Amino acid sequence: MSVGELADICRTGDINYRFSSRSSAREGIAAHKKIQKTRPDGYFSEHSVAYQVKCGCFGISINGRVDGFSMSDDIMLVDEIKSIRVNPEVIPEYVLEQFWRQACFYAFMLASEMDVAEVLVRLCLFHLDEEQEYQLEQLFSVGELTFKFAEAILVLVDRLESRRQWRQIRSKANKTLSFPYPNYRPGQRDLAVTVYRQLVTSGQLVLQAPTGIGKTIGTLFPALHALEKTGKRRIFYLSAKTSTQQMAEKAAEQLSGAGARIRLVTLTAKEKICFNPGLPCDPDYCNYAKGYYDRVNLAVREMLDLQDHFDRDSIERFAKHYEICPFELGLDISQEADLIICDYNYVFDPAVYLRRYLKSQSFESIALIDEVHNLVDRGREMHSVELVSSQFLRFARLIRSRSPALANAGKIVSRALLKLSREDDLFVTGDFFLLNEPPVALTSLLHKFCKQVEATLLHHNSGTEAPGDSLSLYFEVLRFLRIAEDYDADYVTLLQRADDSEVRVKLYCVDPSNRLAIAFDRLSGVVCFSATLQPTRYFKALLGIDNSAHWQELPNPYPREKLHVAMATYVDTSFSGRESSIEALIELIDAVISSRPGGYLVFFPSYSYLDATYETFAAKHPDTHVVTQKPKMTDKERQEFLDHFDGDVVCGFAVMGGIFGEGVDLKGRRLIGTIIIGVGLPGLSVDRDLIRDRYAEDGFKFAYQYPGFTRVLQAAGRVIRSEKDEGVVCLVDSRYAEIGYQKLFPSQWQPHKVLSATSLRHSLADFWVGR
Numbered sequence: 224m225s226v227g228e229l230a231d232i233c234r235t236g237d238i239n240y241r242f243s244s245r246s247s248a249r250e251g252i253a254a255h256k257k258i259q260k261t262r263p264d265g266y267f268s269e270h271s272v273a274y275q276v277k278c279g280c281f282g283i284s285i286n287g288r289v290d291g292f293s294m295s296d297d298i299m300l301v302d303e304i305k306s307i308r309v310n311p312e313v314i315p316e317y318v319l320e321q322f323w324r325q326a327c328f329y330a331f332m333l334a335s336e337m338d339v340a341e342v343l344v345r346l347c348l349f350h351l352d353e354e355q356e357y358q359l360e361q362l363f364s365v366g367e368l369t370f371k372f373a374e375a376i377l378v379l380v381d382r383l384e385s386r387r388q389w390r391q392i393r394s395k396a397n398k399t400l401s402f403p404y405p406n407y408r409p410g411q412r413d414l415a416v417t418v419y420r421q422l423v424t425s426g427q428l429v430l431q432a433p434t435g436i437g438k439t440i441g442t443l444f445p446a447l448h449a450l451e452k453t454g455k456r457r458i459f460y461l462s463a464k465t466s467t468q469q470m471a472e473k474a475a476e477q478l479s480g481a482g483a484r485i486r487l488v489t490l491t492a493k494e495k496i497c498f499n500p501g502l503p504c505d506p507d508y509c510n511y512a513k514g515y516y517d518r519v520n521l522a523v524r525e526m527l528d529l530q531d532h533f534d535r536d537s538i539e540r541f542a543k544h545y546e547i548c549p550f551e552l553g554l555d556i557s558q559e560a561d562l563i564i565c566d567y568n569y570v571f572d573p574a575v576y577l578r579r580y581l582k583s584q585s586f587e588s589i590a591l592i593d594e595v596h597n598l599v600d601r602g603r604e605m606h607s608v609e610l611v612s613s614q615f616l617r618f619a620r621l622i623r624s625r626s627p628a629l630a631n632a633g634k635i636v637s638r639a640l641l642k643l644s645r646e647d648d649l650f651v652t653g654d655f656f657l658l659n660e661p662p663v664a665l666t667s668l669l670h671k672f673c674k675q676v677e678a679t680l681l682h683h684n685s686g687t688e689a690p691g692d693s694l695s696l697y698f699e700v701l702r703f704l705r706i707a708e709d710y711d712a713d714y715v716t717l718l719q720r721a722d723d724s725e726v727r728v729k730l731y732c733v734d735p736s737n738r739l740a741i742a743f744d745r746l747s748g749v750v751c752f753s754a755t756l757q758p759t760r761y762f763k764a765l766l767g768i769d770n771s772a773h774w775q776e777l778p779n780p781y782p783r784e785k786l787h788v789a790m791a792t793y794v795d796t797s798f799s800g801r802e803s804s805i806e807a808l809i810e811l812i813d814a815v816i817s818s819r820p821g822g823y824l825v826f827f828p829s830y831s832y833l834d835a836t837y838e839t840f841a842a843k844h845p846d847t848h849v850v851t852q853k854p855k856m857t858d859k860e861r862q863e864f865l866d867h868f869d870g871d872v873v874c875g876f877a878v879m880g881g882i883f884g885e886g887v888d889l890k891g892r893r894l895i896g897t898i899i900i901g902v903g904l905p906g907l908s909v910d911r912d913l914i915r916d917r918y919a920e921d922g923f924k925f926a927y928q929y930p931g932f933t934r935v936l937q938a939a940g941r942v943i944r945s946e947k948d949e950g951v952v953c954l955v956d957s958r959y960a961e962i963g964y965q966k967l968f969p970s971q972w973q974p975h976k977v978l979s980a981t982s983l984r985h986s987l988a989d990f991w992v993g994r
């Protein structure tokens with residue numbers, strides 16, 4: 224482990240965003256070089272040190288690089304350089320203690336290589352904005368340094384010993400673990416065997432597996448066995464949606480019910496789990512930040528004594544009990560987890576990925592990536608960022624009474640953006656302007672803006688009004704600057720003029736594959752899976768998967784006769800034809816849902832289309848039980864919507880690509896049909912057009928058609944969820960008759976073209992008869 228990690232084990236004090244490192248890696252390296260250059264001859268920079276210690280059954284190796292050292296008259300001087308953005312006097316004691324701890328560990332390791340009795344340890348605090356170095360010095364005997372180092376090693380050994388004991392318990396239970404059901408579903412055993420084989424040999428597997436074969440437990444079960452076999456530290460179960468994460472939790476519970484021992488932690492986004500949303504993570508504002516590091520170790524120990532599974536609710540409960548931050552507690556207890564269930568961003572987002580587990584070349588983590596078709600668009604989002612001029616004006620208004628100077632800084636950025644929007648010669652393509660480089664003048668203004676925000680926030684007095692919302696803009700600007708540093712040919716800069724008073728600037732990662740590939744490389748053994756990975760060349764081009772990855776399609780084990788696919792090409796779903804075809808659509812919906820009692824989902828291309836149809840449908844069929852999706856539904860509202868599907872006639876109106884398009888698992892009569900209106904195309908946008916332009920002849924397909932059809936397949940995949948399920952999918956759009964779409968149909972489908980509601984009724988009656 225690294226010296227920094229060893230020092231972290233002994234950390235005390237508060238969570239304090241003001242003193243977490245806000246310098247970028249590039250700034251930190253530059254600061255180190257600057258200081259090292261000022262040192263006299265005989266000074267050694269970036270000297271590698273390593274120390275091995277055997278303690279009981281543990282062989283521990285600590286590695287690191289001393290920033291700089293020199294020897295004179297038997298005194299060794301060791302420098303530890305830290306970049307700061309605050310006046311050193313305001314740095315709290317516990318933060319300095321952490322700096323000293325790290326410096327002393329380096330000094331101890333270096334002293335062990337050389338024959339010295341004392342070491343002069345120097346903290347060099349380099350103020351990035353003032354470009355000034357502040358020095359603090361302390362003389363330590365080697366005995367004192369040894370004591371500090373040994374203290375930390377003992378804490379580490381204690382932790383390793385408790386992990387060793389847990390591993391013994393886990394191995395004993397899991398080595399003999401059987402599949403938790405009497406039988407595998409059709410195709411599920413093949414899935415499990417394929418996953419196991421891949422994970423024990425590392426590498427990457429991309430698996431297209433049909434819906435309804437039980438992918439969650441079919442991948443988790445072999446992954447647990449692979450964990451035992453390979454000795455890897457943990458499994459990540461990654462997904463884009465809370466609903467799929469809940470399915471993984473349920474599968475883990477089933478495995479535990481069958482005798483498995485798994486320490487499971489579900490990570491929840493900070494915005495969702497925070498007890499004080501909107502407040503800064505600072506002991507002056509949030510009680511749960513105060514003394515966090517003084518209490519968290521005890522909390523984690525006691526939690527592990529009580530239970531194995533920690534979902535969001537239980538993390539919140541324990542966090543309340545110990546009065547500590549639930550978000551950080553989740554991260555800290557995940558260090559003891561065998562299975563971490565979380566969103567993709569904990570592995571793929573450059574700003575929030577879990578560095579503690581994903582160091583390059585450490586290869587300790589296996590990953591199961593569910594619904595991986597989502598990773599392309601999520602990858603774009605994670606690596607893109609945008610700022611809007613009005614955000615700065617709003618910031619100025621919020622902060623005006625507290626700091627007129629800071630409000631002015633916000634106005635300056637806003638004015639600079641608006642000025643751009645008035646330079647008509649820039650906007651040669653209407654209201655959009657593209658650059659193939661980051662906006663240099665703007666980034667330099669933003670750097671200044673950040674400095675002013677930091678200066679104001681850092682010099683606040685305890686108890687003053689919290690910066691609240693204004694901080695979120697600051698963090699977004701930091702993200703913008705970080706991405707600007709990483710900018711390359713995969714990016715474009717987009718300036719968009721909304722109106723005379725609004726301009727947005729976006730650093731847009733059009734091709735996320737190279738960045739996703741870097742994250743994949745940090746994992747050892749990856750299984751990506753989804754029911755919809757067609758056409759393969761699209762995902763090969765954009766997913767960032769290695770060329771050597773193994774791609775496999777598992778055959779659909781269910782008889783094709785179980786699913787009836789009807790193509791209603793006679794309803795005009797085009798934007799201009801919607802109003803006139805609403806009657807035909809309502810008749811079609813009625814034909815489907817009256818063909819057999821049960822649950823149905825109708826997917827619309829937009830909320831406006833959904834609302835217009837619902838209004839007319841409800842007036843015409845007042846007795847039909849219809850529930851409708853609303854924008855921005857919470858997890859609770861989503862569940863309430865799904866609870867309506869109890870096996871009786873119910874019709875859910877939802878939007879394509881939304882929260883009901885994936886991860887909905889309604890078996891039997893709870894869902895026996897979907898009606899899919901349109902071909903799922905994402906809305907026309909300049910962002911999508913940029914993707915189209917990048918991929919030349921594949922452009923429309925990569926930007927619109929394939930992502931759209933993936934939504935169609937996902938929506939259709941809600942019907943067959945188990946070997947007993949049977950049902951109908953009704954595709955409503957004239958484009959389904961085109962060869963370009965029919966080529967994308969799964970081989971399992973046998974579509975029946977219908978040209979009227981009457982022929983649809985006949986076709987469905989034929990399907991259901993005798994079932």
Ligand code: SF4
Nearest residue numbers: 497498504509512548
């Ligand atoms: S509870 Fe919220 S505000 Fe407080 S430290 Fe945690 S994340 Fe930050």
